[in-house]
Amino acid sequence: MPKTIVQEFTKGLWQELPPFRLVLGLCPVLGVTTSMENGLGMGIATTFVLVGSNLLISMLRSVIPQKVRIACFIIIIAAFVTIVELLMQAYTYPLYLKLGVFIPLIVVNCIVLGRAEAFAYKNKISSSMADGLGIGIGFTMSLGALGAVRELLGHGSVTVWGDFSYNLLSAFPSFQPFSFMVQAPGAFICLGLMLCLINAIGD
Amino acid sequence: MGYFELIISCIFVNNILLAQFLGNCPFLGTSKKMETAVGMGMAVIFVLVMAGTITWLVYTFILVKFGLVYLRTIAFIVIIASLVQFVEMFLKKSIPALYAGLGIFLPLITTNCAVMGVCVLNIDKEFTFLQALVASLFYAVGFGLALVLFAGLRERILLARVPRPLQDTSIALITAGMISLAFFAFQGMV
Numbered sequence: 001m002p003k004t005i006v007q008e009f010t011k012g013l014w015q016e017l018p019p020f021r022l023v024l025g026l027c028p029v030l031g032v033t034t035s036m037e038n039g040l041g042m043g044i045a046t047t048f049v050l051v052g053s054n055l056l057i058s059m060l061r062s063v064i065p066q067k068v069r070i071a072c073f074i075i076i077i078a079a080f081v082t083i084v085e086l087l088m089q090a091y092t093y094p095l096y097l098k099l100g101v102f103i104p105l106i107v108v109n110c111i112v113l114g115r116a117e118a119f120a121y122k123n124k125i126s127s128s129m130a131d132g133l134g135i136g137i138g139f140t141m142s143l144g145a146l147g148a149v150r151e152l153l154g155h156g157s158v159t160v161w162g163d164f165s166y167n168l169l170s171a172f173p174s175f176q177p178f179s180f181m182v183q184a185p186g187a188f189i190c191l192g193l194m195l196c197l198i199n200a201i202g203d
Numbered sequence: 204m205g206y207f208e209l210i211i212s213c214i215f216v217n218n219i220l221l222a223q224f225l226g227n228c229p230f231l232g233t234s235k236k237m238e239t240a241v242g243m244g245m246a247v248i249f250v251l252v253m254a255g256t257i258t259w260l261v262y263t264f265i266l267v268k269f270g271l272v273y274l275r276t277i278a279f280i281v282i283i284a285s286l287v288q289f290v291e292m293f294l295k296k297s298i299p300a301l302y303a304g305l306g307i308f309l310p311l312i313t314t315n316c317a318v319m320g321v322c323v324l325n326i327d328k329e330f331t332f333l334q335a336l337v338a339s340l341f342y343a344v345g346f347g348l349a350l351v352l353f354a355g356l357r358e359r360i361l362l363a364r365v366p367r368p369l370q371d372t373s374i375a376l377i378t379a380g381m382i383s384l385a386f387f388a389f390q391g392m393v
C-alpha cells in the first residue's frame with residue numbers, strides 16, 4: 001500500500017529518525033553539537049539541502065540516466081550546499097564561522113545522498129519533498145537535543161537561540177559543569193548513550 | 204610550524220577521526236573486522252594523498268586565479284569522485300592484486316568526509332603545497348591508525364555480553380569515546 005504524504009513526513013520524526021534509527025551522517029552530529037544553537041543551525045542547513053536536492057532529483061528522475069545517477073546526485077547536492085554556504089556567509093556569518101568545515105561537508109553527508117538514492121529517485125515530487133522535510137526536521141531535532149545535553153552538562157547553561165537561555169546553576173547551585181562533555185570524547189560517549197536510550201524506548 | 208610538529212599534530216593531536224570527527228561512517232561501518240579496517244585504511248591513505256595535492260593545485264592555480272573561489276565545494280567533490288573512479292580503473296588494469304585487496308572500499312571513499320574534509324582544511328589553514336602534501340599523508344595515517352586500533356577492540360567486544368539496547372553502534376560509539384579520550388592526552392604536545 002502506498003504511503004500518504006503525511007506518513008512520508010512523519011516517518012522521519014521517529015520511525016526512521018536520523019541519526020539514531022538510520023545510523024548515517026554521524027560526522028556533523030559529533031562535530032557541531034558543542035552547543036544547541038550550532039546543532040540547530042547545522043540541522044536547518046542540512047534540511048534545506050535535503051528538501052532542495054530531493055525536489056530537484058525527483059523532478060529530473062526520468063532524465064537522469066541510471067548509470068551516472070550517483071554523479072548527478074552529487075552535483076545537484078553540491079549546488080544546493082554552495083547556495084547554503086553563500087546564504088550563511090551573507091546572513092549568519094558568526095554561525096558560518098563556528099560550523100566551519102562542516103558546511104561544505106554536507107555534500108558528503110550520507111543522509112542526503114542516501115535519501116536521493118533510496119527515495120527521491122523513485123518517488124513523486126510531493127512525497128519526495130515530504131520525505132526530505134521529515135528527515136530534515138528529525139535530524140535537526142536530534143542535533144538540537146544532543147547539543148542541548150552536551151551544552152547543559154558541559155557549561156551548566158544552554159542557549160536555545162539568540163538571547164533565550166536556561167541556566168542549570170540557578171536551579172541547582174551545587175552543580176559542577178564538567179567540560180569533558182563539550183570536548184571530543186564526550187561527543188562519542190554522549191551520542192552512544194543517547195542511541196542506547198532510543199534503542200531502549202524502542203518502537 | 205615545522206614539519207615534525209605538523210606530522211605529530213596530524214596523526215595524534217588533531218586526529219581526523221577522534222578529534223575532528225570526520226569520516227565516522229566508514230569508521231563505524233568497516234571496523235567490525237581487522238581485515239576490512241586495514242583495507243579501508245590503505246584505500247584512504249592512497250586516495251587522500253592524491254586528492255589533497257590535486258585539490259590544492261586546482262584551488263590555487265585555477266579557482267583563485269580566475270576568481271571562482273565560490274565553486275570550491277562543487278569543484279572538490281567532482282575532483283574526488285573522478286579521481287576515485289580513475290584510481291579504480293587504473294588499479295584494476297595494472298595492479299590487480301592491490302585492487303582486489305582494496306575491493307569495495309575504493310568507491311565508498313567518494314562519500315568519505317575525511318577525504319573532502321582534509322582537502323577543505325588544507326585550504327582553510329593556508330598550507331603551502333609541501334605542507335598540504337604532508338598533512339594529507341599523515342591525516343590519512345592517523346585515520347588508519349585509529350581505525351585499526353578500534354577494529355582490534357571491536358573484535359573483542361563481539362565476544363562480550365553487552366546489554367541489548369547498548370549493542371552494536373551504541374557500544375561502538377562509547378568505545379570510540381574511550382579511544383578519543385586516550386588521544387586527547389596528546390593535546391598539549393604541539
